[in-house]
Amino acid sequence: MLYGACYYPEHREQDRWEEDLQLMNSAKINALRIGEFAWKRFEPEDGGYDFSWMDSFIELAGSYGIQIVLCPPMRTIPVWLSENDPSLHIENHNGDRLEHASRYTFCINHPLLRVKAHALASSMAIRYGSHPQVIGWHLDNEIGDEPDCHCHRCRSKWQQWLEGRYGDIQALNRAWGTVFWSMEYDHFGQIPTPRITKADYNPGFIQAWRHFRSDCNIEVVKLLATAIRPHLGTEGSYITTNSQMPWNNRTDNYEMAEHLDITGTNYYPPYGDRCHANALGLAANRSFKNAPFHVYELRNEGHSIMGASGNTPAPGELERLTMHTIANGADGVFYFPWKRFPFGSEQNHGAITDFDGKPTRIYNECLAIGEKLNEVASFIQGSHVISEIAVLYDFPSRWHVEHPSPWTGDSSLYMNHSNKLYHTVRKLGHNCDAVGRNSDFSAYKLILVPMLPIVDDLLVKKLQRYTDEGGVLVFHPMSGVKNEETRYFNDRLHPGMIDLMGIRTLEVATAGVGHAIDFSWNGQSYSGGLFIELIQPTTVQIEGSFAGEWYEGYPAVTKRSSGEGYCWFVATFAEENFYIELLTHLCSDIGLSPLLNIRPPAEVEITMRQHIDGTKYTFLINASAREKYVELNSSLQDIWNNEVVSGTVSLQPYQVRILRSAE
Template structure:
């Protein structure tokens, strides 16, 4: 278990480093993450490279028993590089150039930026390769953030990307609908900037994502060539960002990393960004956010929540609040004065706890019977459609994840093309875009006996964003045993449900999205209960051999989701994991020899929960049977 902090030695006088390091050691810090956003410190003027100050910081940390995760820095160029190449600033769809004073203000397609970025990263990697105090490399910071660019240079590369993918203009015309609005092109350079056409928007988003993934791939290759024995990671941003397909970027690194700011991203992010690797490194763990009032104890609980979801590294952002710039009132365990306050004491307490539990936790991973598929391409395709953000699948996915977490102790969130064979239930919210690979994977899962849940607005378009000729849900229509003659996605829908099959579903409300369902072999599980839809199918089930497809043709409101999820898990043969108590969240991690149970009490009073027999307190070894007490805003970690 890697427990530590983000540290920026170049933000503080070198004379202060020793005192900071001594205090870190005192509270159990074993790792620091350093180096990102530091190009101007490494190269204050062109060609004048100086890595010695970082080398000294790494050495001082090492002498104290603190190892370094070292980040490259090339996506934040120094001002002198912008002076030489102002054209590398990104432009938006309307040709407006982004200002230089923010971070990551670079076009990932610009040849001068790519050349200079390669130079600084290569120099840094070669300089520090083999350093025994560096345990891991991190590829830059938040790859893809703010890098969207629609300049002439980027468009020229996009046209080359289209040529490589479609080979001929005629093939592109056929895929995108050549005669709509007289779109037929004669040359790839005829394709304009993406503004309204959904096919251009979807493909441009793929193109931008591919630039970000390619950047990660090139750095990974450099790091492995120079320092082959050290793992490589990078930090994915919160769940609501969709600039990069993190499923694809995950394939270019050894360990998934992420930012964990629970005050502004849902808990599902921990499972989604863990992906199918079974573990995740939290490279930015929230300590404090400007304008966010976190209750006493929650900083520690948020960190334990990350561990319970599979984190094997917990790096708090950051050691001390910055004195200047856009983040001068942002994160920091210590305030500017370095006085130890409430947040620091919570951090120090956790360091002590991990001294006891880290080795026990390290051997375990989450083990799930339920998977929730999460598709960046479906998000991009929805956003490119006339519906836009209002039906972004991520929000329904988050609501379903919250409800699932009240039944099971772990959920995996995966690319819909990932191996699904070990799961009993797969929930696939609004799979708007379904290509052949996704359709084949979901079909195989059902035919092997799995329970698949699709939701309203599934199977609308193919891989290029073109509507299917087959009835919706497109390539899965026969599997679902239905066809949908219409889809409505609109704020203000006022729907209610009636069902004798699903306990507690009667009268529940739905809004935002609804399919008009026609039966072709499926049975009705719930009907609409009001308006002109009254009596029409709202939820259906189609049995396929030992498997089944449940189609939820409405978007249930967040507060109304639980009865549906309780029924779904029951249908899949998944039992309720423990009798839950309001205010307590429950997680498990397992290994071959034992299980760990994490009980987090978010309430301001002690809670009691029944857990059965055979458990012991993971810290003390004391037997815990039957009911267990969890103190207010505290955690119990139990072992069996």
């Protein structure tokens, strides 16, 4: 298990490297991520590489038992390169050329950038691929975190991509419905990129553009991976990079993961009572390869930002946050950064040590965590978070819903509802994954579908097969309504979805924010809102109905038997209390018990990791500043605190417990 930090030896006087490494060693730091912003130091002038400083640092770090995750950079190029060819700069949708004086301002499709980045990555891999201290290769940084480029090269590549996808221009015209507004094209060379224009672009156009930009990002991953992989000589050396889950939707991470050995992410949730706001991102990361992952940037000290909320960790919160990521499947955690930056754009970013590299309160907490983690890591490492419930997290659907347009509505709805479903499962004491359309559904007994507007025949057949074999699905509005080109199906639903759900959609109704739509289920009243599908049941049981509006009596909740399983449909986006009751009912019906057979108190997180031999480690984490109590049904060994616990167990503010069967 890697316990590390992001470090920038190029920022630090060489005669002070050892001072930093001594502090890291004391804190049981065993790995560093380095190099992602050091292209100019690696290649001071065109073709003239200088790795001597990195040689020295890696050897010195090795003397302290610290391993290296090395980052071949790509998207923060040296100024001499952009000076030689100004066309490297991104041209944004306004037609403005981005300046060099920031990061990620260069076109990833530019042939020169790709040639130079590949050459640098290859040279680094030749030099360090067999180095015993270099255990991992982290491809650039936050790939996809830049504006879309609309330069003439991107336009040409986009047109070639479309021709490869559709083959014939008339096929594209039919797929997108370009007859609308007389937008029919005669050849692919006429198709622009989506720059600023008067009104909305065709939704099929925008959906294809998002697929294209995702593919461009994945090409960068493949480019760097192919430069490095032939030179890996150290057993266990891996290739990875960091996504920005869940706030960055620009790359289909399920597809990108196919080119990585280990997936990684950045994790910057707020502190305080919203500390789990981004937790779905951890579930997604372990689901990309169905394996443990790494957190390559973990927040720590508060940022020096006046007026920022959820920003400052109380004593104990760093331990809670660190172990929360490990509980949810991380086998590596790297704090960002090790030392505060006295200069540059991120000089107010919190860090483990101060501007001069001296220890802080946060360093002391880092040290305490490292000492305890060093004792238990061998037990946990390699274990998996095994879930029987998942949220279907679908990039094509998210792209479509999050396209900013007055015709789309609230672009945050997809993630808001996904989070609501995920957090409800967790509050009930169950593990929960986030799976993609190409994931193995058979691993789950219950899959919650927040919305799924974009479907194709293969996905619908897969959903049908899942229920036929005993799975339970819970659908919501805007599921199965459009094809891959965002074109509505003539009957408002894919024909296979009509059969699967046993309903037909007659029309839709909407409600403004704060306008509650009442409905009943299981003898109780609940509220929903924002969007309502008024349906005609065909072969379903009506489980609940709307009340109090002109559509009173229309079905609000339906259930249809499908093979050995069931398909539920909730015709609005409901309040959390409804999902608590519905999921409690479904878990009881399916035979799913919460972890440790307990429903955790509010603000207490319960998660389980499990080895292939069946050994289980259950994490109890108090996410609040108040003492909490949990009732255990058996005696268990708390390996984090080195004690045996049973009965009523106390959790002090932000306390962590890791439980296994008492020996």
